[in-house]
Amino acid sequence: MRYLPLTPTDREAMLATIGASEIDHLFRDVPAEALQPGPIEGLPMHASEMAVEGHMRRLAAKNLSAADAPFFLGAGAYRHHIPASVDHLIQRGEFLTAYTPYQPEIAQGTLQVLFEFQTQVARLFGTDIANASMYDGSTACWEAIAMAGRITRRDGVVIGPIHPHYLMTAQTMAKFTKDEIRALSPALVADAGDDAMIAMIDDKTSCVVVQYPDILGRIPDLRKIADAAHAKGALLVAVVTEPVALGMLESPGALGADIVAGEGQSLGVGLNFGGPYLGLFGAREKYVRQMPGRLCGETVDADGKRGFVLTLSTREQHIRREKATSNICTNSGLCALAFSIHMTLLGGEGLDKLARINHARAVAAADKLAAIPGVDLVNTDGFFNEFTLRLNGHDAREVAMRLAKRGILSGVALGRLYPDALDLSEGLVVCVTETCSDEDIDALVAALAEELA
Template structure:
């Protein structure tokens, strides 16, 4: 059924008011050769709604995605199991909005969910306080750099080369119109050398930004960086891509981080072809007034009853621009609720099991690689780089893997141009079973 609200009489009156004789006259400035003639698009005849739905469903079933394949993709977005209860909760009318809860008297449920989310993220990262989320990990990293500049009143930002390339690119873009330096520090291939990075920190440094585990999955000690930051008065900013790691390894806060940022996608949010995801942001209590975004707090009303409010909201829309810490417009409220549901459902033990299974799957894969394929050295969480003899060997393997419904990894030169086209970034999660690893290894043995 067509929905055309304007009648012929409506159109006649509108054309008469603006002084033209027909709708075609509105397009008189467009050369005739660009006009579409009736029938020139060769569209199929009209179909019923049922027929259109069936056609789209058939097309969708041809798509290959993480849900109907074996997925070894990583690089910042991961295929984890999502409990069914999460969708049930976030699709309820009370939560199905991203609108800012300005009026606490009618937003207690939303505000409490955000308050619980902040508590969980602060605990997970080992920090004192977390905000009510950012857009994504890349912009959260950039905001952390700006925050460090404000706190230290210095203008030099150091970025480790082992930070996710997308986080680096966004941060450099944020800082590109400001005075000061944003230096990318080279790291050894597919790992992080914290002691070497620490040598670059000096009295001009506002912060050093590292990823932990790094972009290639390396787990390492932050102690040398913490010591150098203490010596020179700089801040240590730690970012991450998969928050499930902290169910197994030590949290950044426990290792001395001043600001911790990253992605919450792994905590109950689907890959979604890249979004919507969520950025997490936590810091030390003494820096809270320089933190971007919003902070929800718990208080009491005049009758002594518990209530929740927006405690801090230091953005341009709320306060004078020169006092604002950010111009971020909205948090990812619905994604916060998904994160909070996921962490509440799994608890400490469940998150630890997810992390352990994710790591174990990678360990099984790496320890049985054929002679022609090498894994990056050093301790890893659930991600690593596989290096092939040449590009041809890698492409033979990827072609065979696609035919077997396996997303085998990301060609690393797609994310880091300039690298030889023979490396593959590979990640495992608890969704990878022993049989999946065995088939992956069999294809490597046969084609690589």
């Protein structure tokens, strides 16, 4: 039965109150080309529950699942093994207290988890503090840029070779803040572009945004960039899309990053068709008042017993709107819990071991792939578990599609991420995690060699 609580009279009264003559006026800011003019062609207006279930099963059967094929996709979303205990533990009653901890006395489970989560993120990033999580990596990246602007009172932003979706998120938000973004495009050369970024820093720069490792898998020299940024009075924002890399790489905070934003999907959170994911955010303690989101703290109650509270909430739901640092209305609580459980199960030594397995498998795969005639490895200065191949004379999008039809998900074609950049069309970003077996790697090597022959 359809549930329509508003009558036509109710709608007319509401429109009259806000001064709109018709509902379409509420969407006048949406570009005409983005509006759906009517019902979607080919989609029935109604169907039985059983018919819909059958139709959805048939559609799902067309998918090539990450678990059912050699899988080498990355570029911001990574497949790692998630212990079964993660899913079991996030469903326990201890954690099923109030999702949003407005009343700490009845939300101790949620608050304690977030407190422990913050500790883990701060240690992982090498920062003094971390917040209770954000929506995802791209919005966390923008919040870091906005935070840097508040601290430095500048509006110039230099962005290195980061994931284009992160860049587009920042560009979209900058339309409303008037920040001037200057972005450095990636190039299929060994030089990671550190000097090019440094040359773009001036006295109007609020921050330099560097992905670590970057979109091509290269590892920028954060210390060098941090020193150059600080010399101009700017901050360094490091963006980490693959937190497992920090099991081997030195933390961004230890290398001079002032703010670290990232994506936590790799740990505890599955690929999930692109979401929900988990934004990570850390910073130096002296900037805590400018940090977005929420901060949970530890205290004692009137009886001296350990307890947890919301220490800082700089969002518009808690304080005066004009004083808020962000309008983010919640954190990714369930994903943060899954992340924290996975991190706890791994421990420090486990994370280091997982990172080393990833790196070793990626190096072995890169060596085999680079030996194929016509294939060059871009990352000659090193990488973690992700690297870029140049398929000389071949559009990587076409090659990747042909391999997918053969049941091998070979990597992310740069032409897909940068459709207007002809110089990147031959680039294929390949990710190798602990889930890639020797047989998977050999299958990719053999199939790619045949396709390029």
